[in-house]
Amino acid sequence: QVQLVESGGGLVQAGGSLRLSCAASGRTFSIYNMGWFRQAPGKERQFVAAISWSGGSTLYATSVKGRFTISRDNAMNTGYLQMDSLKPEDTAVYYCAATSTIATVTTASWNYWGQGTQVTVSS
16 A cells, blocks of 8 residues: 655646645555646546656656656655646646556556645636
8 A cells, every 4th residue: 555645736827837746655655656647627537647666767648748747756755746837727636646557547557546736827
């Protein structure tokens, strides 16, 4: 079992930046692939980015590629999502996720979820 807690959300103007953090506890964080998803009101939860257990591989949704950067610090049991050039359409609740299996863009492949943190981008 691993527990995930997100932080760093908030209100920001379009063009601004935020950095989300995902603090992990429980089993060794470094054995899990880690990802970020987001869910806007009335919409399904969608994939944002993922990073392998070692940090050597990353994957991004087309909509955020070039603007968001996923990273992790296994020594600190923490993952991050740096979000730059934010747009109003990035407004959503952002969820951290972890999986001990192959990470995919579908929610079903992720075993553990945080409670989410709200990101609101004003125009």
